[in-house]
Amino acid sequence: MVVKNRFLGFLIWQSIPSTAIFLFFKTLISTIYSAKTHSFSIPFFPSLVASLTFFIFHLSQLLFSASLSVVFSPHPHRPASPLQLALELIRVLVVSGGSHASGSPDFRLRAKVSLGFVLFVVSAALSGLVAASSVCWVNPIGDGARFIGRVGFRGFLVGLLYGLHYVYKRRWVLEFPIIQRAPFFSFKMGLPLAAARALKLSGVAYLFSATVVPFLPDQLKSKVTVGKFIAEQTLFYLGSFAVFLSWELSHHLCQVLHTKRFIFAPPKGSAAAETNPSEPLLAALEESNPSSLLQYLAYLDLCMVSENNVDMWRRAAFFEESGETYKKVIAVCLRPLEQLASKLGEALESSVDKNSQLSNQLLPPTDLGANPNCREPLNNLQLCTWCARTVAALTAHSHEEDRFGVAQLSGSNAAAISTLISCLLAVETFMGKTTNVQSPNLMGSAGIKWATSSMGRTDIRMRKKRGGPLHSKAYAISDVLRTSIYRVVSAFHDEMQASAKAGLLDKDWIISGKPLFGSREVLLHKLRLFLDFRAS
Structure with a gap:
């Protein structure tokens, strides 16, 4: 409606x-x-x-x-080309005999866009x-x-x-x-x-x-x-x-x-506002069609509530005692960022594997801009920007407004920082920038360098040409991710410094499992750079 x-x-x-x-x-x-x-x-x-x-x-x-x-x-959306539509029509009429629906859901969506x-x-x-x-x-x-x-x-x-x-x-x-x-x-x-x-x-x-x-x-x-x-x-x-x-x-x-903001909240002072004011917003975020206008309006409203101090009663409702609302909000915001890091990581890995099979090292590097797996997540710039800003704002505000400690106890803070850094590493690798983790502080007892993550192989071959068609979007989203991480680090600077001195920085702020991109050691090294205000 x-x-x-x-x-x-x-x-x-x-x-x-x-x-x-x-x-x-x-x-x-x-x-x-x-x-x-x-x-x-x-x-x-x-x-x-x-x-x-x-x-x-x-x-x-x-x-x-x-x-x-x-x-x-x-x-x-990316439409289907006339050649793809013609080939699919021939396949349906000749091969399948027109007995069932054709194509994957992605192709049907692209065909619908082309028809529009x-x-x-x-x-x-x-x-x-x-x-x-x-x-x-x-x-x-x-x-x-x-x-x-x-x-x-x-x-x-x-x-x-x-x-x-x-x-x-x-x-x-x-x-x-x-x-x-x-x-x-x-x-x-x-x-x-x-x-x-x-x-x-x-x-x-x-x-x-x-x-x-x-x-x-x-x-x-x-x-x-x-x-x-x-x-x-x-x-x-x-x-x-x-x-x-x-x-x-x-x-x-x-x-x-x-594109005007719509407020997904019951009227202030009503019974719904007193019991569960976040229900309309969560319903729009979780139940609306992906990439629909309703979902974008819900993310916009969530971002403005998280960053601004106008509707503080709505943001305070996120930190309710059970912690379920906060976990749902963080989960729906991390989902687009996780897709961004995963798809970029898969595209980078596939490009590295193709280059590693080349016997002639003088062949030109792979152009990542032509890879649709890279183009699709970077085209979702607006949504990823809102999600990164929302996650950073809520995590930073939890330092003062989270009375029950649900952000820290639920592990949302570590998930937020890990996802933001993983996305930043993936985007920077796509742009041709690598993180040097071969420092003495990251050497094991046996002298093994901990920089053997999958992104380490993209140092030269996967370097993207500056000024490419997607470079401006990658630069913009990397700037948003970097600013978001700095906002969280600034809010929890004293706590992070204490954890770093005690050797618990990775335990408190990095997830225990395998990150979406890179390794836990690379994420820890990047977090230390932000903690020292040397990440750029």
Whole structure:
């Protein structure tokens, strides 16, 4: 219901700027046409035709806005290529005989994403056809049917170009703002950028559509004077700009309304707030579909509750006496980080194994950026960022707010630090940075170096080229992980120093089992660097 209500609100609010744009440009186009053709007409005088064009324009905007709900997502899903879809279809029809469902769940999801993109591009093209015809229609220029045919065809091409550009540039991914502001203020701040983008796109689309006009059938070609021809070109450019501006504002409004924070908590002072205020939040985190908008909104709400001191009563409920709520919250936050470390570790191991089998050492190193196992977890940057910040904030606040000691007694502190450091090591190894653990303090009694972890083999061969397509995301998430670890270390600095002097640092702050990436010795060495404020 949260997502449905927001989408219904988006459909209502987008009609306001669309109406203003239609009235302004319709009046402007009517005025320009009257001036250029020396004909007398009242600019956009209310009539049956004017009402019909207004209704048709809003239908086109409704079609475009509804198609946005098919493609927009907070998670950058990877669509299936046309070749993969064709091969899977052939396999189903020929090999399986169409007797059962085809493909893995991952492939079916990618096929569904590809189908959504196709539907969006087609909807944008149809919406462009209808919207351009309704905005540009004035008193017939030469022949009204031919004029509408030319404008509609060019509007179809304009919409097709916009749809392809929208999908290719991945603008369908919802981008959550760093600072949450009021929706009206956020919408107002994006108006100049939307207008500038609409101006650029309308210029490119006008030139693109003008190149195909000579290839139109003779029934649609213009047979008017030079003055009316210039008027027609001016009207179409203004109409295409109006359509693009309306689409850009709809896109911006969709981003603003769907990325607004939703508070998953009962009203303060109610019975539910007194008994179990964390139940709605935990239900949204655990029961919602993975990578869905509802799950992202729940993680955003959890991050803001953990970091800020506005809803301290909600954060205090995490540290209830039984400790079950705190363990559930930490578990759902560590899950995306564990997936990040595990998938990166598997990708690095598989790349190392391939390189180790090469007999010629002069062959170029493996490009990790082409590995989908590396690309998928790093694309989940927003969710991993919220989880790292939430884990660090709750662990740091537990030093002062955990009256029952549930964070330490449940082992959540050690799990949080171990997971954060494992993720940091995996990301740094992906970036080509290795941790030197061959220090005297980490030498065993027999002189064996404890740096024989799996990541030690990635020193040279797995070094990633700087400036690659995923390097910026890896750098961003490594910075968040490093800051999160420093926040925990700063809160527990005295306790960690005492544990380090007593030789119990690994026992108190590192999990006893095998870490997700690296070894316990590597994690301990990295934690000592943070404890000395030398990790960078």
